[in-house]
Amino acid sequence: MKNIAILGSTGSIGRNAIEVIRNFPDRFKVTYLAVNKNIELLFEQVKLLRPRGVVIFDKEKAREFSNFVNGEIEVLSGEEGLLEVVSRDDVDVVLNSLVGFSGLKPTIKAIESGKRIALANKETLVVAGEIITKLIKENNVELIPVDSEHNAIFQCLVGENVSDINRIILTASGGPFLYRDKVDLENVTVEEALKHPNWKMGNKITIDSATLMNKGLEVIEAHWLFGLSVDKIKVVIHPQSVIHSMVEFVDGSIKAQLGVPDMKIPIQYALTYPERTYADYGRVDFVKLGQMTFLEPDLDKFECLRIAYEVASIGGTYPTVLNAANEVAVEAFLNKKIKFTKIPDIIKRAIDAHKPKFNPELEDILRVDSETRKFVKNLEEIS
Ligand SMILES: NC(=O)C1=CN([C@@H]2O[C@H](COP(=O)(O)OP(=O)(O)OC[C@H]3O[C@@H](n4cnc5c(N)ncnc54)[C@H](OP(=O)(O)O)[C@@H]3O)[C@@H](O)[C@H]2O)C=CC1
Numbered sequence: 580m581k582n583i584a585i586l587g588s589t590g591s592i593g594r595n596a597i598e599v600i601r602n603f604p605d606r607f608k609v610t611y612l613a614v615n616k617n618i619e620l621l622f623e624q625v626k627l628l629r630p631r632g633v634v635i636f637d638k639e640k641a642r643e644f645s646n647f648v649n650g651e652i653e654v655l656s657g658e659e660g661l662l663e664v665v666s667r668d669d670v671d672v673v674l675n676s677l678v679g680f681s682g683l684k685p686t687i688k689a690i691e692s693g694k695r696i697a698l699a700n701k702e703t704l705v706v707a708g709e710i711i712t713k714l715i716k717e718n719n720v721e722l723i724p725v726d727s728e729h730n731a732i733f734q735c736l737v738g739e740n741v742s743d744i745n746r747i748i749l750t751a752s753g754g755p756f757l758y759r760d761k762v763d764l765e766n767v768t769v770e771e772a773l774k775h776p777n778w779k780m781g782n783k784i785t786i787d788s789a790t791l792m793n794k795g796l797e798v799i800e801a802h803w804l805f806g807l808s809v810d811k812i813k814v815v816i817h818p819q820s821v822i823h824s825m826v827e828f829v830d831g832s833i834k835a836q837l838g839v840p841d842m843k844i845p846i847q848y849a850l851t852y853p854e855r856t857y858a859d860y861g862r863v864d865f866v867k868l869g870q871m872t873f874l875e876p877d878l879d880k881f882e883c884l885r886i887a888y889e890v891a892s893i894g895g896t897y898p899t900v901l902n903a904a905n906e907v908a909v910e911a912f913l914n915k916k917i918k919f920t921k922i923p924d925i926i927k928r929a930i931d932a933h934k935p936k937f938n939p940e941l942e943d944i945l946r947v948d949s950e951t952r953k954f955v956k957n958l959e960e961i962s
C-alpha cells in the first residue's frame with residue numbers, strides 16, 4: 580500500500596488523479612489533500628477518500644473548514660501546511676498538481692524528505708530546474724513526469740540510454756488559434772482562448788496552450804528532465820494530440836507514445852511505474868482518426884514559444900522571469916484587463932529589464948520571481 584498526498588486535489592489533474600486512485604483501493608491510500616480555497620469540493624473529496632488531513636492554503640477558508648469539520652480531520656493551512664505534509668512519514672508519493680510557482684517549495688521539501696514525486700507542476704522545473712535536478716541526485720529520489728509529453732518521453736526511454744538520444748520531438752496541439760491569422764489574435768476573447776481543441780485543463784495552462792507558452796515551458800521542462808541541450812528539443816504541431824511526443828535515437832529510429840488525450844493515462848503510469856497496469860480510459864481507433872498531421876510552429880505568430888526558446892538557451896534566472904511575467908500576464912488576460920497579444924509584449928519587457936544571475940540559488944529564484952511580479956504589476960496596462 581502506497582500513501583499519497585495530492586497537492587491541488589480540486590484542480591483538473593487532482594480530480595483526474597482521484598479517479599485513477601479509486602481504481603486501485605488495495606494499492607493506494609490518499610493520506611492528505613491540499614487545495615487553495617475550494618473547500619466545497621474538498622469536503623466531497625474528504626467524504627470519499629477519508630484522508631488523515633487536509634491543507635487549505637487560504638487561512639480564512641482553512642478556519643471555516645476547521646469549524647465545519649470540528650476536529651474530525653486535521654486541518655493545516657498556508658505554505659507551512661504544504662511543507663509539513665509532504666515531509667510526513669505517512670506519505671510515500673507526492674503528486675504535485677499545484678499550478679504555477681506555488682509548486683516549487685513543496686517539490687523541494689518532498690525531494691529532501693525522500694518521497695517519490697509525480698510531477699505535473701512543470702513550473703517547478705522551469706524556474707529551478709538546475710536546483711531540482713541536483714537535489715534529486717543528492718537525495719536519490721524518483722521524479723516521474725506527469726505532463727503528457729514528458730511522461731510519453733519517459734515511457735519511450737524505458738530500456739534506453741539517454742546518451743543514445745539524438746533529439747526529442749515535443750508535440751503541440753497548436754491550441755485554439757492554430758488557423759487564425761496573426762492580426763486576428765489581438766481581439767480574441769477569453770472564452771475563445773479557453774476552448775482547447777483536445778484537452779480539458781485548468782484555466783492557466785489552457786491560456787498557455789493558446790499562446791504556445793505551454794510548449795515553451797515544456798521545452799525547458801524537457802531540457803532539465805532529460806538532460807538535453809535546448810537545440811535537441813524540437814516542437815512539432817500535431818493538431819490531433821494522439822502522439823504525445825517522440826524520441827529520435829542516434830541510429831535514426833524513432834519511438835513515440837500514443838494514446839487518447841486523457842491525463843488519467845500518464846497519471847496512472849506515474850503512480851504505478853515501473854509497472855504498467857490495466858486501464859480503460861479509451862483506445863485510439865486509427866481508422867476513425869483517419870489521419871495524423873504535422874506542421875512547423877509559427878514563431879512569428881506565437882511569439883511566446885520563440886521567447887521561451889531564447890530564454891531556455893541563455894538560462895540563469897531568465898526562465899524564472901519568463902514564468903513570473905507569464906503568470907501575471909495570463910491572470911490579467913483572464914481578468915479581461917489586457918488583450919491576448921499583450922501577453923508576449925509584457926513578458927518581453929520583463930526580460931529586457933532583467934539582470935540575470937547564473938547558477939542561481941533558491942534565494943535568487945525567490946527574489947527574481949517576486950521582483951518580476953512587482954515589475955509586471957506596475958506596468959501601466961496591468962495596474
Ligand atoms: N490540467 C492538465 O491536464 C495538465 C496540467 N499540467 C500542469 O499541472 C499543474 C496543475 O494544472 P491544473 O490541474 O490544470 O490546474 P487547476 O487550476 O485546475 O488546479 C490547480 C489546483 O491547485 C490548487 N492550488 C493552487 N494554488 C495553490 C496553493 N498556493 N496552495 C494549495 N493549492 C493550490 C487549486 O486549489 P483551488 O481549487 O482551491 O483553487 C487546485 O486544486 C499545472 O502546473 C499545469 O501546467 C500539466 C499537464 C496537463
Ligand SMILES: CC(=O)[C@@H](O)[C@H](O)COP(=O)(O)O
Nearest residue numbers: 726727751752753754788793
Ligand atoms: C495534456 C498536457 O500535457 C498539456 O500540456 C497539453 O499538452 C496542452 O496542449 P498543447 O499541446 O496545446 O500545449
Ligand SMILES: [Mn+2]
Nearest residue numbers: 726727728797
Ligand atoms: Mn503537456
